[in-house]
Amino acid sequence: MIKTRDDVSKLTITRMAIYYNALKRMLEDGETMCLSSQIGQHTGISSSIIRKDLSSFGEFGTKGVGYRIDFLLRWIGEILGYNTVWNTIVVGMEMPLLSISCYQNFLPPGFRIAAVLDMDERNYGAMIPELGLSLESIRNLEAVVFKKQVSIGLVAVQPEQAQFVTDRLVAAGVAGIANFTQTQVTVPESIALTQINAGPMISQLSYDLARSVPVLQSIV
Amino acid sequence: MIKTRDDVSKLTITRMAIYYNALKRMLEDGETMCLSSQIGQHTGISSSIIRKDLSSFGEFGTKGVGYRIDFLLRWIGEILGYNTVWNTIVVGMEMPLLSISCYQNFLPPGFRIAAVLDMDERNYGAMIPELGLSLESIRNLEAVVFKKQVSIGLVAVQPEQAQFVTDRLVAAGVAGIANFTQTQVTVPESIALTQINAGPMISQLSYDLARSVPVLQSIV
DNA sequence: TAGATTGTTAATCGATTAACAATC
DNA sequence: TAGATTGTTAATCGATTAACAATC
Numbered sequence: 001m002i003k004t005r006d007d008v009s010k011l012t013i014t015r016m017a018i019y020y021n022a023l024k025r026m027l028e029d030g031e032t033m034c035l036s037s038q039i040g041q042h043t044g045i046s047s048s049i050i051r052k053d054l055s056s057f058g059e060f061g062t063k064g065v066g067y068r069i070d071f072l073l074r075w076i077g078e079i080l081g082y083n084t085v086w087n088t089i090v091v092g093m094e095m096p097l098l099s100i101s102c103y104q105n106f107l108p109p110g111f112r113i114a115a116v117l118d119m120d121e122r123n124y125g126a127m128i129p130e131l132g133l134s135l136e137s138i139r140n141l142e143a144v145v146f147k148k149q150v151s152i153g154l155v156a157v158q159p160e161q162a163q164f165v166t167d168r169l170v171a172a173g174v175a176g177i178a179n180f181t182q183t184q185v186t187v188p189e190s191i192a193l194t195q196i197n198a199g200p201m202i203s204q205l206s207y208d209l210a211r212s213v214p215v216l217q218s219i220v
Numbered sequence: 221m222i223k224t225r226d227d228v229s230k231l232t233i234t235r236m237a238i239y240y241n242a243l244k245r246m247l248e249d250g251e252t253m254c255l256s257s258q259i260g261q262h263t264g265i266s267s268s269i270i271r272k273d274l275s276s277f278g279e280f281g282t283k284g285v286g287y288r289i290d291f292l293l294r295w296i297g298e299i300l301g302y303n304t305v306w307n308t309i310v311v312g313m314e315m316p317l318l319s320i321s322c323y324q325n326f327l328p329p330g331f332r333i334a335a336v337l338d339m340d341e342r343n344y345g346a347m348i349p350e351l352g353l354s355l356e357s358i359r360n361l362e363a364v365v366f367k368k369q370v371s372i373g374l375v376a377v378q379p380e381q382a383q384f385v386t387d388r389l390v391a392a393g394v395a396g397i398a399n400f401t402q403t404q405v406t407v408p409e410s411i412a413l414t415q416i417n418a419g420p421m422i423s424q425l426s427y428d429l430a431r432s433v434p435v436l437q438s439i440v
Numbered sequence: 441t442a443g444a445t446t447g448t449t450a451a452t453c454g455a456t457t458a459a460c461a462a463t464c
Numbered sequence: 465t466a467g468a469t470t471g472t473t474a475a476t477c478g479a480t481t482a483a484c485a486a487t488c
Contacts, residue, residue: 018417043404048457081426108420152429159241182241200237271446271447284487
């Protein structure tokens, strides 16, 4: 049913996940069918792109009618790997945002946090009740990856240590890395990598604001 | 000195912030000059794009020689609005990641957290020692934005409340919104908006992994 | 001057849009 | 059948790349 293509862009994959979130909300609202234009209203993405993205993977809709939401959710979930359990390991407590209890809402379906490691020895042993885990030493990295069958590493250490920790995770056998630090890291071809540059993306705001404030314009 | 252009893409602005981070690290390493190819090595971005991005704003380099790092940092900082103080307000404790003490590292230079608001009444009054602030009620939103001259709102509430909180922030007078929730929000033309879709970006990993694991391929 | 690297141009590549044939 | 919306094509738009003239 699912077309297997290698030429699907990263933009398409990210948008598929955005559709998934929107569809889940529509389902919760009691909807059962939807149009590409409705997904567009929920996501701010044009219906043309939505139909094109979906059709990269198969024919999920009915002409003249639209899409069944539950059907679409099931298939997008399948495409994005949401129906598999992916054990993840969090390394570092330098993640910018808030409250570890929210990791769960924030990670995609199927992602399971198997361990949280930190480089600061003072923190070892601290309980994280929301996850039923306690903070472990970075020294356990290789053992934890092996024992808990971790396939994805979330890197949230200080920028200086990002590449070193990434290398250790890869050597220990993870298949994918999400890098939240300000540094860009590199991995071998065979390893999946996502760099999340929240800071640079937020800089868009100060750029826009600085340009709209007349006082600053005059600095030219 | 700085060209004032309206046609610079968001991608260019995000990359400018990435260059800034890389240059700061190079400066800390004791470098004083750099080539576009060296910035490329630190960021994984091609030297062609780097020179093109920079030249959208002016001529910052010297032919045959390269760029002065301190000079470049100063100008990129000016372009991105890093040399101004931007008061920000954090609404919601649903941010996915960790440890509020790290907001500072994570936000771009110039961003100052003036207040943290939450919708959960049980949390009111809790101290955030790293920020020297205590958690306030959402009811104070308008008053805080006015009193502390807040120009940027960081929205980190539950998805269902994202649009409502955004509307209140805009009505209260902020000029920019960073939306960290899974929902896409809309704002008037005149308001700057950045949507940070960490979850969808991370889905790239499970997509890649699902495709590389033979067992799943056979589900077709 | 000879060597090197920027800033910029033209060519390529990819992504988005608009339009419509297919079909429920 | 008539009306509607998908899936897909062709046209447009924008971003990246490669190459090189300008120049330190």
